[in-house]
Amino acid sequence: MSKAILGGGLSGLSAAYYLSKNLPNQSLTLIEASGRTGGWIKSNLRENGIIFEQGPRTIRPRGAAGQNTLQLIEDLGLSDKIIPILSNSPAAKNRMIYAKGGLHMVPSSLGALFKKQEPFTKPLISYLLNDLKTGRKRVQDESIYDFIDRRFGEEVADYLISPLICGVCAGNAKEISVKFLMKELFEYEQKYGSVSGGIARNLFTTSKKSKILSKLSQRAKREKWNIYSFTDGCETLPVALRDSIIGNNVNIILNTECKEIVTDKNKIILHLSDNKTNNVDHLISAVPSTNLGSLVEKQHPELAHFLKKLVKNVSVAVVNLHFAKDVLKNAAFGLLVAPREHLPILGIIYDSCCFPKNSTGTVLTVMMGGHWFQHYFGENPEETLLLDTALSQLKQILHINDAPIQFKVNVLHHCLPQYVIGHNDSLLNINNYINKNKLPMSICGASYHGVGINDVILSAKNAVHHLTTSAN
Incomplete structure (x- = not known):
């Protein structure tokens, strides 16, 4: 019995983790097209211990999904690496x-x-x-x-x-x-x-009795965490997941692109780059729904239609900036820009206010584009255009005229799925098609049940739970 996970982002790593825990004696392979795992989460360590987060940077502790992530963090032995932002800060x-x-x-x-x-x-x-x-x-x-x-x-x-x-x-x-x-x-x-x-x-409806909270969830509740990250940045979590699944004999294959997915009775045939194939009895897809749609289109055009219709993905430019002195007038998490202002930026995060380091200066992250990315920047903008735009917006909004002593510009192409009107109906059509045709395939990730860190981890856990319980 062999199973494969397609996609090495946070959802794929989480699926591999839960699979390896639930099915310790089965052959598990994780296939990733790029040269690294972790997906959009990337913490860039700079001089003086400063971290430039180039993707997601914080996690919420509340709700069932938040508690599930805290349990995962505890199980991975990362509890002492957490740095919380308390509700009164x-x-x-x-x-x-x-x-x-x-x-x-x-x-x-x-x-x-x-x-x-x-x-x-x-x-x-x-x-x-x-x-x-x-x-x-x-x-x-x-x-x-x-x-x-x-x-x-x-x-x-x-x-x-x-x-x-x-x-x-x-x-x-x-x-x-x-x-x-x-x-x-x-x-x-x-x-x-x-x-x-x-x-x-x-308001007074009796809710179901909640399950016993993990030690970390109890701590978060007791200390009144608002959000949290890790001492070495958010990438701490996918790195720990990667190390854990390697330790549980999951085979990770990098720099390998899937070209086509073929279903053959109770098997999945993955046609990979370099003319390689991989036959498995079940596939968990953790790649964007649009990508999966292209991979199954030849054999399952109806499913491909539903998958491609489910979401559209937008690109975000992330500009990290480190200034030598304190350039902010007040402490805050940051700001968001109302779209009716017609500015090229989405918001500014005050990183050095959220997670202060033992160094002088100010660290900010400017998020730009999104739904309006092509309108303002085209398809492949030059780094100088993005940097200049970020600096001009800082000058206009925060009246910062200083030049940064360090900066990093990154474009996350097609990184965030948009749950447009009718998303739930399209998702129902996808699941109905998979079940009706008895395809040995599960889906998880940001395209389906939420775009946040907690959402994609729980999505992976639920996909694995459904697979393992239905097999018994």
């Missing part, structure tokens, strides 16, 4: 929006709901009360922008939700499905007629 409380040509603090307290605060023209409570007056609209799905605009007003959609979507998936809130981030609120409206009505009806 400036990096947790202070988050800003750039709108109407200026910086504005996102309201973070109950009292702030009753005060008029720029860029809003009314106290936030008045927008929340609008939900009580708004009737229900019967729809299967809609954009998160339209849902928020309809229930809470245009300003909430423009100045809270649209920047939030830029920060989460570098996307356009007018195209992203409401079920991506607000499925429960949407279902409250559809069932009870309003969001507030649904919240009120479910």
Whole structure:
């Protein structure tokens, strides 16, 4: 019995980890097209211990998915490498929006709901009360922008939700499905007629007894973690996963591209680069759905159609900058830019405020492009264009005129999937096709059940759980 995992990003590594734990005596192979594992997570260590995160940089501890990641971290022996941002720290409380040509603090307290605060023209409570007056609209799905605009007003959609979507998936809130981030609120409206009505009806509902928390989850709850990372950067996690699966006899094959996937009764035939093939009894695909669609298209055109329709992927430019002195006026996590400002950047992260190092200066990361990448930068922009754009935006928004003493420019091509309207229906079609045709294949990763670190790890765990339980 042999199984393969296609894709060596965080989801593929996690799938290999859980498979090796559940099926210790089976032959497991992980195939990765590039020369490294870890996918988009990459921590670039610089002089004086400074870390330039070129991809995801923080993890949330809450919810079932967050608890699952903490359990994984504990099992990998990484607990002592965590550095948390506590809920009472400036990096947790202070988050800003750039709108109407200026910086504005996102309201973070109950009292702030009753005060008029720029860029809003009314106290936030008045927008929340609008939900009580708004009737229900019967729809299967809609954009998160339209849902928020309809229930809470245009300003909430423009100045809270649209920047939030830029920060989460570098996307356009007018195209992203409401079920991506607000499925429960949407279902409250559809069932009870309003969001507030649904919240009120479910406020005292007895929830299922939660499972016993891991020691690390208990610590996170006790210490009130807001988010966290690792002392050597987020890449600590995929590196530990890689080392663990190698120790569990998983064969990792790098620099090997899959050209085509063929199903033959109860087998999967992987046609690889250099005219090699690999026959396995089950495949877990952890590559983007669009890539998987191209690989199965010859034999399964209908499945390929569903896979390619599921998401579109956008590119993000990441510019890491280290300044010799403190160039920030206040401590915060950072800022997001409202898309209606029509600027080429998505946001700026204050790395040195989030995770201070024992060195002087300021570290910032400017995130650019996303849904608007080609509009502002074309297909393959020069590094100088991206650096100059980042510096000019820092000058405009934060009034920083200093030149950086270190910098790193990186483009993450087609890195973030966009869960557009109808995503859930397309996902159902994919799973139905796989089950109906009894394909020996499982899917996991950022294309399907969430784009965050917690999401892709849990996606991999669930895929492995379904495979191992159905086999018994």
